Amino acid sequence: MEKHDGVLTEEDVSSCLSNLGHSATGLEHVYQFLCAPGRNLNNVSILCNYVHLQKLELPYNKIKDLSCVSHMPYLIILDASHNQLTDFFGFQAPKNLKEVNFSHNQMSVMTHLSAYSSLSKLNLDYNCFSEIGGLLHCDSLTHLSLAHNKISCISGLDNLPIKDLCLRGNQIEKIENVETLRTLQVLDLSLNRITSLSGLQNLHLLGSINLERNLISEIKEATHIHDLSLLRELNLQRNLVQEQLDYRLAVIFLLQHLTGLDQEKVTVEEKVSAVNKFDPPLEVVAAREHMSHMVFQLMHPQVIYDSTLPSLDSPYPMLVLTGPQACGKRELAHKLCREFNDFFAYGTCHTTRGPYFGEEDGSDYHFVTEEDFQNMIHMGKFLQTMQYAGHWYGLSREAIEAVAREGLACCVHMELEGVFSLKNSHFEPRYILMIPTDKEQYGRRLRTRALYTRTQIDRAVARVDTYALINRERPGFFDNVIPCDEPVEAYRTLRQVVKDYLGVEEQGGEDQSTTDTPDNTSTASVTELKKDSLVDEALPAPSTRPETVFMSCSAPDMDPSDHNCRKYYNKVQVQLTPQKTSAELASIHRRQQLVREALMGKSPRAYTQLFKSSAGAFSETAGPAGCSDLGLDPTVEPLDISSLGHNLDMLKDHVESGHTPDAPRPGSELLSPGATATMARPGSNAKPILPPILSGRKTPGPSPKPQTLRQEREGEGDEE
Numbered sequence: 001m002e003k004h005d006g007v008l009t010e011e012d013v014s015s016c017l018s019n020l021g022h023s024a025t026g027l028e029h030v031y032q033f034l035c036a037p038g039r040n041l042n043n044v045s046i047l048c049n050y051v052h053l054q055k056l057e058l059p060y061n062k063i064k065d066l067s068c069v070s071h072m073p074y075l076i077i078l079d080a081s082h083n084q085l086t087d088f089f090g091f092q093a094p095k096n097l098k099e100v101n102f103s104h105n106q107m108s109v110m111t112h113l114s115a116y117s118s119l120s121k122l123n124l125d126y127n128c129f130s131e132i133g134g135l136l137h138c139d140s141l142t143h144l145s146l147a148h149n150k151i152s153c154i155s156g157l158d159n160l161p162i163k164d165l166c167l168r169g170n171q172i173e174k175i176e177n178v179e180t181l182r183t184l185q186v187l188d189l190s191l192n193r194i195t196s197l198s199g200l201q202n203l204h205l206l207g208s209i210n211l212e213r214n215l216i217s218e219i220k221e222a223t224h225i226h227d228l229s230l231l232r233e234l235n236l237q238r239n240l241v242q243e244q245l246d247y248r249l250a251v252i253f254l255l256q257h258l259t260g261l262d263q264e265k266v267t268v269e270e271k272v273s274a275v276n277k278f279d280p281p282l283e284v285v286a287a288r289e290h291m292s293h294m295v296f297q298l299m300h301p302q303v304i305y306d307s308t309l310p311s312l313d314s315p316y317p318m319l320v321l322t323g324p325q326a327c328g329k330r331e332l333a334h335k336l337c338r339e340f341n342d343f344f345a346y347g348t349c350h351t352t353r354g355p356y357f358g359e360e361d362g363s364d365y366h367f368v369t370e371e372d373f374q375n376m377i378h379m380g381k382f383l384q385t386m387q388y389a390g391h392w393y394g395l396s397r398e399a400i401e402a403v404a405r406e407g408l409a410c411c412v413h414m415e416l417e418g419v420f421s422l423k424n425s426h427f428e429p430r431y432i433l434m435i436p437t438d439k440e441q442y443g444r445r446l447r448t449r450a451l452y453t454r455t456q457i458d459r460a461v462a463r464v465d466t467y468a469l470i471n472r473e474r475p476g477f478f479d480n481v482i483p484c485d486e487p488v489e490a491y492r493t494l495r496q497v498v499k500d501y502l503g504v505e506e507q508g509g510e511d512q513s514t515t516d517t518p519d520n521t522s523t524a525s526v527t528e529l530k531k532d533s534l535v536d537e538a539l540p541a542p543s544t545r546p547e548t549v550f551m552s553c554s555a556p557d558m559d560p561s562d563h564n565c566r567k568y569y570n571k572v573q574v575q576l577t578p579q580k581t582s583a584e585l586a587s588i589h590r591r592q593q594l595v596r597e598a599l600m601g602k603s604p605r606a607y608t609q610l611f612k613s614s615a616g617a618f619s620e621t622a623g624p625a626g627c628s629d630l631g632l633d634p635t636v637e638p639l640d641i642s643s644l645g646h647n648l649d650m651l652k653d654h655v656e657s658g659h660t661p662d663a664p665r666p667g668s669e670l671l672s673p674g675a676t677a678t679m680a681r682p683g684s685n686a687k688p689i690l691p692p693i694l695s696g697r698k699t700p701g702p703s704p705k706p707q708t709l710r711q712e713r714e715g716e717g718d719e720e
């Protein structure tokens with residue numbers, strides 16, 4: 001193309017035209033596009049004759065005057081970037097103009113664009129605008145870019161349908177006047193002087209925010225965009241905030257929907273680490289805590305413990321009463337240990353809190369200083385610790401050993417965190433949740449104790465819901481759930497549950513519970529509890545019958561033919577089936593094999609006996625205490641029937657009935673749905689609540705006497 005001092009000639013034009021098509025009237029054939037970039041053009045007035053153009057591209061020229069556009073009523077796309085234009089839209093408006101690129105020109109004032117109602121994309125980057133204006137009637141404007149101008153204040157954008165706004169490289173200090181940009185999806189405010197993210201909180205469609213190279217210094221600024229649930233990309237590169245400790249994890253934690261931060265993908269691992277760091281789930285806290293106790297323990301000489309039983313299948317028996325503070329579990333634990341002092345003794349935890357009036361060191365707690373407690377942690381003395389209300393609590397190995405030395409099962413009380421922690425240990429305690437079903441009454445009880453601050457009371461009351469939630473969401477997490485609004489009733493239920501599991505029969509008809517109250521029909525009063533909605537919430541849902549709270553004694557009441565009931569039990573079974581280690585599996589297989597051989601008369605007598613005795617465990621009432629009645633040799637490893645599976649169930653029938661495996665099974669009703677339900681009761685995992693206490697009490701005499709305060713509280717409870 002020849003050059004004529006920057007003047008666009010007809011010859012030039014002919015070489016730049018393209019896209020032959022119909023004119024708007026449809027009567028002629030016309031070229032619709034003209035593209036003449038980088039030709040040093042300064043005079044394009046010849047284009048006044050090209051009235052049919054729909055797309056005009058004249059970038060990288062020296063054009064100062066674009067008035068020719070006034071003659072192009074059909075123009076849709078105009079690119080006049082990288083020119084020398086000073087006039088803002090210095091032509092008459094083509095009615096359908098949609099996209100305009102005037103970037104890299106010398107414009108400084110935005111005038112009214114009321115005639116440009118079709119304008120949807122406007123690029124005004126690299127000009128000299130110091131103010132945004134004139135866009136009021138641009139009702140179709142979805143993309144606006146004003147990067148690298150001299151704008152110091154966001155304004156003039158009210159109610160525009162903008163989806164993509166770029167104000168990069170200006171002098172903006174504050175995000176303001178954008179709250180009406182409800183359709184905004186992409187916002188680029190990089191290279192400004194912004195110090196806060198405030199102002200963005202209502203832009204709920206925002207998916208991407210670029211704030212690179214600003215002056216944001218506080219992580220907490222991210223809270224302003226915390227509620228933008230569609231936000232996926234955030235760029236805070238080269239802001240001071242990046243130097244803050246744990247910056248990236250903190251932002252990821254606050255903005256958990258992000259998929260990209262600072263132009264780097266946010267990984268799943270980062271999200272998990274962020275949550276674990278700033279709001280760790282109870283399991284994570286417990287796992288960490290368990291890990292550190294294990295490490296501290298391993299750093300000290302290891303000994304054989306009294307609580308270490310020889311068999312994997314019969315871990316040292318423990319009973320844990322859990323529930324919110326002052327729900328009565330401590331008193332219940334003491335009472336239980338007194339009544340069943342041939343089976344249980346109270347496991348005394350350590351605490352750094354001072355004793356309440358009437359509490360004595362060594363009975364309710366071992367009261368120690370913070371320093372001593374920390375020393376004990378580092379000496380690996382604790383199996384589990386937790387901080388509650390600013391104080392440390394911990395269950396020491398020695399607390400359990402002291403009880404184990406007596407040949408008894410350890411009974412402790414603790415908060416939920418402790419349960420999570422113990423579930424990591426090799427102990428397999430049975431957990432009984434004592435839950436207040438009437439929160440108001442529970443709150444009142446806490447207040448009347450006059451021991452707790454208002455915040456402590458509120459926290460304790462709020463934790464009732466946490467317990468209820470865990471119980472609802474994790475069937476079988478607690479082995480039993482007992483409402484504890486009425487201490488007398490709660491104890492009666494608790495002792496019944498324990499007796500059922502232990503297989504202890506009433507002696508002479510009267511027992512301690514009956515002396516507490518003449519009414520010994522626990523289920524009757526429990527039925528009343530059904531009225532309380534919290535009970536429904538807290539307790540497993542499968543049966544509408546409230547008696548199912550006592551899973552041990554109520555399971556036969558559930559109708560296993562009921563679909564919901566079966567579904568529930570299946571779910572529970574899946575959750576309860578523990579992951580066996582390879583050593584456990586090998587042991588189970590070995591014993592399965594021996595049982596098979598015993599049946600076929602090939603194996604030693606001990607296993608035949610074992611098999612027979614384990615069959616007794618199918619009976620509803622047979623518990624650990626009932627084992628000897630059933631002829632179980634206490635020196636023999638107990639058999640984990642649950643792990644032997646259905647085949648063993650069948651074999652058991654055959655042995656009991658004296659039939660061969662192929663013969664018809666008249667006693668098949670033994671495996672009736674009711675029996676299955678008993679075995680599969682939530683939390684039981686086909687085991688008694690406590691594994692057998694092998695040697696029994698080693699020293700005569702009851703557990704230590706309860707403390708004055710405890711007696712007082714029990715008295716309180718009894719009165720209630």
Ligand SMILES: Nc1ncnc2c1ncn2[C@@H]1O[C@H](COP(=O)(O)OP(=O)(O)OP(=O)(O)O)[C@@H](O)[C@H]1O
Pocket residue numbers: 323324325326327328329330331349350353384385386388393394395413414415416417418451
């Ligand atoms: N080792 C432990 N691990 C976890 N929680 C524990 C432990 N020892 C005690 N707790 C629990 O910490 C909470 C606070 O105990 P504290 O004895 O100070 O409270 P309390 O007001 O006397 O209430 P409670 O009558 O329930 O013991 C109680 O719920 C208690 O069961």
